Amino acid sequence: MHRIGIIGGGQLGKMMILDAKRLDYYFVILDPTKNCPADSIADEHIVASFDDVEAIKQLAECVDVVTYEFEHINAKALQLLEEQGHKVYPSSETLLHIQNKLNQKDWLRKHKIPVPDYLDVNGIEEILQAGDKYGYPIILKTCTGGYDGKGNAIIRAREEVETAYDCLGAGKFPLMVEEFVPFQKEVSIFVCRSANGDIKVFPVAENVHVNSILDETTVPAVISKESTDEAMEIAKKTIEVFGCCGMLCIELFVKKDGHILVNELAPRPHNSGHYTIEGCYTSQYENHIRAILSQPLGDTSLIRPTAMKNIIGQTNGDANVQGLEEAYQKPGVKIHLYGKDKVAVGRKMGHITATATTIEEALEAVRFAHEKISF
Template identity: 70%
Template sequence: MKKIGIIGGGQLGKMMILDAKRLDYQFMILDPAPDCPAHSIADVHIVADFDDVDAILRLAAKVDVVTYEFEHISLAALQKLETMGHKVYPSAATLEHIQNKYRQKVWLEKHHLPVPQFIRVESVSDISQAERQFGYPLILKTCTGGYDGKGNAVIRNASEIEPAYQALGAGRLPLMVEECVPFTKEVSVLACRSTNGEKAVFPVAENVHKNSILDETTVPADISGATAKEAMEVAAACLDAFDACGMLCVELFVTPEGHVLVNELAPRPHNSGHYTIEGCYTSQYEQHIRAILGLPLGNTGLIRPTAMKNLIGDRSGRAEVSGLETAYQNPDVKIHIYGKSAVKPGRKMGHITATAETIEEALRQVRCAHQAITIGEEEEKQ
């Protein structure tokens, strides 16, 4: 029986386990939260911090292969595992090029993949230099640790340079600045490569964000065939450039001319790929497990037009869910609740998916279901 270790026990890890349990694999997770989403279905849970090298070594010693569900983990630990002969996918080398956003952009540019203009920031004067090169607005980013809009600041004029610099650590964290791309759409492509070199690319997904957090995803994206082809080719090229094994999410901007620029990469299953569970013949989670075990990859074709909407916390308290009976009045809706014990503003608590004959009908159903569901309605008792 195969034993798989996952660094991280959040919703992505949980959905990996749910798909792979059909093949009777066993899972050991490492996560500092005793009640993390994957805890209830993992075979073993090591409660430890993500930078606890000894704990990661204990995990690796008891499984056949190690993977991870998010990229903000100890690179040194993965490198050590590999030197000891453990199988780690995606590899430490892949993570090293992706974990730092500046290095990620440099690597993309080196491999002739399209990216927005960018420079490294070591002082406030570097931001002023970027303005002279790119013009306003600018996007200031932390090179590590950012997600869902955290670690980003928009600079619209000279008076906002210093406040943005201070807000992102005033140089205590590595920073970079990018031109603000006048995109028409944000899209993403999920691509996968197996340990045996086989590659598979999912359809292009169109994404809408609210407060810098993914709100809705629709597939197929409303773009031209030529743009879709370019996006999928860029995603496949990213697999090769980063020597990625397993799922790789490539987030892209679509320019007014119909071309694409790479925004960011994630070496794992991704929120914008949740739609694949119901919408595709093979989900991104099953595909990731197949890839890291060297199994043949599955069909990535879209079964029907699909829409996904996130359930995002808007208050703090216990994660009590209500409204499911009303939400399920929409017959094509599938609801996923992640099992987090507490709700917080901006926290991803679940998602809703629907497939239908048209994107418009799928969106209508997920939006109706979304209005019916409340998470954390009751305030936490003092």
Template identity: 70%
Template sequence: MHKIGIIGGGQLGKMMILDAKRLDDYFVILDPTLHCPAHSIADEHIVADFDDVAAIEELASKVDVVTYEFEHISVKALQQVEAKGCPVYPSSETLLHIQNKYDQKQWLMSHGLPVPDFRKADSYEQLVEDCDYFGYPVILKTCTGGYDGKGNAVIHTREDIREAYESLGAGRLPLMVEEYVPFLKEVSILVCRSTNGDVAVFPVAENVHVNSILDETTVPADITEACREEAMDVARKAVHAFNAYGMLCIELFVTKDQHVLVNELAPRPHNSGHYTIEGCVTSQYENHIRAILGLPLGSTELIRPTVMKNIIGNVNKKAEVHGLEEAYKYPEVKIHIYGKEECRVGRKMGHITVTDKTIEDALFKARYAHSKIKF
């Protein structure tokens, strides 16, 4: 039996545990919320803030290896854990290069991976200069802390600069400017690397966002074979460039000429990889656990065309699920409810997966099920 520590007890941590319990692994989670999604199935739960270095060290003292389900955690704390002999995957070094988006883009570029053009904005004056350099529209991003569209702003004209600057903290957080990419579509690709050296790449997934939150993922992505091969090549190069172990998700823009540009990376299992639970021979969660334990990786082959649709909160109230009986009308439908106590507008409360003969059939059934579920 392996003892595994997870920093974070959300739905990603929960799904890691669900897959790994087949191997009878023992899990200790660290999360400030007592009844977080992973709480009900974890063996131990340290209730502490994510920046509590002593609590993270306590977690490490109880396990053989530490991983995490989101990247906004203390690199320094991970370094201290590693220094005391407990391995962390992905490592503190990997997180260091990814956590700051400007540093991430520089690292990608230095390793020959394709990225949109970007500049740092160290002051308001520099921001104005950068925007004029790129032309409009242009993207303003916080270098740290952003997710689900938070930390991003589109600047359409010179007159919009001040409002965007103030909406992202008016310089309290480091900022960067990125060229606007008129992409055809957004795709993502998952790659996993085991500490035994195995590397496995999952199929390219096509993603549609609503209000900057992932709404639907369809697999396989509707792109050219050359574009697919390019994405696969980027995935293999990226996992080595960042010396990453475990899952790495690469979000990509597909350009009008069917090439890819790296938007962002996440060193962990990812929302756009939920489809792998039912859609692939081996899920991203199982392969993540295999990877950090140094085990051979499982097949990433797609079983059938697959659709994943997120269930996003649209009210602020105590979470009570209704409509499951109607949502299960089609037998191909699989529903995942995360177990969050409070439903909030824009919060990921669950997801639906459908595998079917065609993407069109799967989409119809996923959307039908989605229309029946209410919180």
């Protein structure tokens, strides 16, 4: 029996375990929260901080392979595990290239993968210089730690520079500026690479964000064949140049002319890939597990058009779900609840997917179900 360690016990870890339990694999998670989403189905749970190097070593010693469900972890701790002979996928080297967004962009640019133009900035004066260079709006980003729009600020005019700088820590974190891309669509593509070198690419997904948090994903993305082909090529090249083993999510901009730019990478399964559970023959979670165990990867083809909608907290308090019976009135609807004790404004509490004969039908079904569910 394979024993797998996951750093992180959130919903992504939970969904990895759900798919892999069909093969009776044994899971040990490390997470500081006792009743985190994956706790209810993990075989063992090491309750410890993500910075606890000794706990991470303890995790590695009781499993065959270590993976992780988010990238804001101690890459040096992973390096230490590798030096001691433990298998860690994606590797610490992959994580170091991706964890810092400036390093990530430098590595992409070095390998001639198209990205928006960007600059490393230190202080207000250099942000103003970047504004003069690119013209407004510009995007100010923290190089580390951002997710769901946290760590990003759109600066629409010179007068907003100081406020944005203060909002992002006033120099406490390393910062970068990116040119603003007037894109046609935001899409994402998922690519998986096995430890044995096998590569599979999933269909391109189209994403809509509200308040910088993913709201809806529809697949296939309604983009040209040329844009789709370009995204597929970028996906294969990117996973190779980062030496990534496991799932890699690539968030992309489709420019007005149809060409593709890479926005950001995540070396793990991703929120916008939830659709793969019902929409594809093999989900991103199953292929991630297959990849880190050096197994052949599964078929990533789309079964039929699919839509996914996030269930985002609108209030603060205890998480008591209501409306499931009404939400299930639409055929094809599947509801995933993450099992978080507390609901909070902006917190991801679950998601809904639907498959149908058209994207429009699938979208209508998830929106109908979404209206019925509350906490």
